[in-house]
Amino acid sequence: MKHVKSLLMLAAVAALTGCSTDESSSTWDAPASATGEIGFQMTTGNLSRASEADQNLEKFYKNFGVWAYKGNSTADFTTSTNLVMADYLVGYTDGTSTGYDPTGASYGAETTGLSGWWFYDNLGKNQYDGSSPYYLNTQISVMSNNATQYLKYWDANMDYTNFYAYAPYKHGASNSVVTFDPATLKMTLTEVTMSTNASDYVPYMVATNSIAKASYATTKVPLKFERVQSRLRVTVWNDIKGYDVKLLNVTPTSGSATGIVAIPADKGTSSYSLGSYVNKGIPTVTFEGVNPNQKLTVDYTSVQTATAPLSFALCCNGDVIAETRDDALLTANMSPTVFYPLPAGEITDQTNSGFAFYISYKLIAEDTQEEVIVRNAAVYVGPTYTEWKHNTAYTYVFKITDKAGPNPDPDPSNPDVPDSQLYPIIFDGIQVAGYDTEGWEWILGGDGTGTSL
Numbered sequence: 001m002k003h004v005k006s007l008l009m010l011a012a013v014a015a016l017t018g019c020s021t022d023e024s025s026s027t028w029d030a031p032a033s034a035t036g037e038i039g040f041q042m043t044t045g046n047l048s049r050a051s052e053a054d055q056n057l058e059k060f061y062k063n064f065g066v067w068a069y070k071g072n073s074t075a076d077f078t079t080s081t082n083l084v085m086a087d088y089l090v091g092y093t094d095g096t097s098t099g100y101d102p103t104g105a106s107y108g109a110e111t112t113g114l115s116g117w118w119f120y121d122n123l124g125k126n127q128y129d130g131s132s133p134y135y136l137n138t139q140i141s142v143m144s145n146n147a148t149q150y151l152k153y154w155d156a157n158m159d160y161t162n163f164y165a166y167a168p169y170k171h172g173a174s175n176s177v178v179t180f181d182p183a184t185l186k187m188t189l190t191e192v193t194m195s196t197n198a199s200d201y202v203p204y205m206v207a208t209n210s211i212a213k214a215s216y217a218t219t220k221v222p223l224k225f226e227r228v229q230s231r232l233r234v235t236v237w238n239d240i241k242g243y244d245v246k247l248l249n250v251t252p253t254s255g256s257a258t259g260i261v262a263i264p265a266d267k268g269t270s271s272y273s274l275g276s277y278v279n280k281g282i283p284t285v286t287f288e289g290v291n292p293n294q295k296l297t298v299d300y301t302s303v304q305t306a307t308a309p310l311s312f313a314l315c316c317n318g319d320v321i322a323e324t325r326d327d328a329l330l331t332a333n334m335s336p337t338v339f340y341p342l343p344a345g346e347i348t349d350q351t352n353s354g355f356a357f358y359i360s361y362k363l364i365a366e367d368t369q370e371e372v373i374v375r376n377a378a379v380y381v382g383p384t385y386t387e388w389k390h391n392t393a394y395t396y397v398f399k400i401t402d403k404a405g406p407n408p409d410p411d412p413s414n415p416d417v418p419d420s421q422l423y424p425i426i427f428d429g430i431q432v433a434g435y436d437t438e439g440w441e442w443i444l445g446g447d448g449t450g451t452s453l
Helices: 213-220
Strands: 010-015 034-037 037-044 063-071 083-093 117-119 151-157 160-167 179-181 186-188 205-212 220-227 230-240 243-248 261-267 272-274 277-288 297-308 310-312 354-365 371-382 390-398 425-430 437-443
Touching: 034 277, 037 117, 063 220, 083 425, 117 310, 151 213, 160 220, 205 213, 230 261, 230 354, 261 371, 354 390
Parallel strands: 010 425, 037 220, 230 390
Antiparallel strands: 010 390, 034 151, 063 083, 063 160, 083 117, 160 205, 179 186, 186 277, 205 220, 243 354, 261 272, 261 310, 261 354, 277 297, 354 371, 425 437
């Protein structure tokens, strides 16, 4: 039989289902024009289809920051007298052992489907005095940038109150905190990188909402967060009848990348050259419109690029890989490596190169247990499919078939993906949660025109 393979890549896309100024006293009477306390309840767009409870923000973070401004047709809400909250820390507690110590808090909004609540009063860094097992005031990274924070009230003299939020909360010096410009409605976060799923890495989320006066008395402010980065995973499945497949580490001719290796590459007329991708920058979020037509635009400044290969660890603990696409999309059968790319498709004057993906594997005959090793089979994923968007999760699914011969060893400084040894890459199942499925098919060596599936 022919040893080996073309790679079929599925880009399955799941949308992430994403009053007055402070007083000097910790207690104060609600003004006559107020209609009640301002409280919050949060959800976040999820990276995959999940239960409503799994979409609550406390599943990811135990705090967020928020700016709030009130206004009407005769009062510009960007003025300082209309500022309600300035980078307020809103913290979560389960009331027993998780998050912030609620002692001294006078108000909290219960979250949908879970015990616990969110609160912000007495969370100023000079006020909070939590005790174990809650956060302690010595844990500076989760403390407020404000010295004091007090309970706020809806102002019935104003037609609306707008909220602009981010998570997780960022404590820091004046040059390393999140900022918000009410004149431009632009929020500037702190620098992020195209990181892997390290335990200490937390992608930023943002949210906005506008509450009208008619809803003041009955509303706990709902905020639905979405990420400012993307998510990228890969998986592989076997479609060769009569054979089991086990993945092997790729062996580049230079460099130290292992597992499944993706080298940034630009495709020329007859060869490939080393490409680059956006890997670092400062996110800026511009909020537009008000509820229910609110939206936000994500861009990045101080952008940096990289040329280093991406390495995805092998799945399945050395066992055979899935034999259907559906099984390959199960978390246990995917590469455990998760990247959080910057959304190059939305960054001004920036584009990513494509990536040459290399995968090595072992074929094991089911009847005789004969083994055939295929080193560094390759497929090129063009730049059209690396224009990642924020708040979107991408899964690249590669299908092993018996359609093509092996390819040369990958060299990170000189990626090589010979067209003559590649058969069609088929993209299908491109999905956005809540929308219809669309798919296209491309033929390598063709003119780049996709055919609708």
